[in-house]
Amino acid sequence: MSSTLTTEGIYATYPPVLKADERAAAIGEVMAEQLAKNRMLCDKTMIYPAIDALSEEILDALAYDFNVEWYDYEGTLEEKRRTIKECISVHRYKGTKYAVETALKSVYETVKVQEWFEYGGEPYHFKVVIYDHTNDTEKRQRVLAKVHYYKNLRSHLEETVYMVGINTNIVLNAGIKTAGRYKRIYTEVKNYGLE
Numbered sequence: 001m002s003s004t005l006t007t008e009g010i011y012a013t014y015p016p017v018l019k020a021d022e023r024a025a026a027i028g029e030v031m032a033e034q035l036a037k038n039r040m041l042c043d044k045t046m047i048y049p050a051i052d053a054l055s056e057e058i059l060d061a062l063a064y065d066f067n068v069e070w071y072d073y074e075g076t077l078e079e080k081r082r083t084i085k086e087c088i089s090v091h092r093y094k095g096t097k098y099a100v101e102t103a104l105k106s107v108y109e110t111v112k113v114q115e116w117f118e119y120g121g122e123p124y125h126f127k128v129v130i131y132d133h134t135n136d137t138e139k140r141q142r143v144l145a146k147v148h149y150y151k152n153l154r155s156h157l158e159e160t161v162y163m164v165g166i167n168t169n170i171v172l173n174a175g176i177k178t179a180g181r182y183k184r185i186y187t188e189v190k191n192y193g194l195e
Contacts, residue, residue, distance in 0.1 A: 007036040051081050059084055069149040070103050072142055082106035095152040103150045107143050125158040132162050
C-alpha cells in the first residue's frame, strides 16, 4: 500500500489551518483513519485479480451470481477458476464457435469445434473434438450436458470426438454420433506420431 494511503499519509494532506484548530484536527484524524480503513477494504472487492486465491465456496457463489449455467460444481478447483475467468467472454460471445470452445477449454485443455461447412456436414450442425487424457466418463457427460447453454440455439451438436492420448505414439479416437433417438458408438486407432 502506498505511504500516502495510510492514516498518517492522508492526515498529512489535511489543511494546516484546520490542523491548528484542536476540534478540526481531531475530526481530521478520525476522517484520515476511516479513509485508510476504507482503502484496505477496497482490495477485498477486487474479484478478478484474486480469482487464483479465492476458495472453492466463493467460486461456487460467483458462478451462481454471474449466471454461469455451464459451471461444473463437481469439477476441480482449477477448472472452476478457469470457468469463472472465462465466463464474461462466453456470455459476451454466447452462440458462437468461440463461446463453445472457450467454455469447453475451461475444463479440457485442447478443444476444437468444427462447424458444418468445415467438414461437409448438414447446415447448422457442428462437431466437437476434445483431446482428453483422463478418460473420465462422468466428467465428459457433465460437460457435454451443458453445451446447449453456450451454443447457438439453431445449431445442433452432431458428434463429439474424444482423442485419448496413450503413452505410446498411438491415439484412440472414440466418438458418439447422435442421430435422432439412436446413438452409434465407434472407435478407431490412428497413429498420429505423438511423442
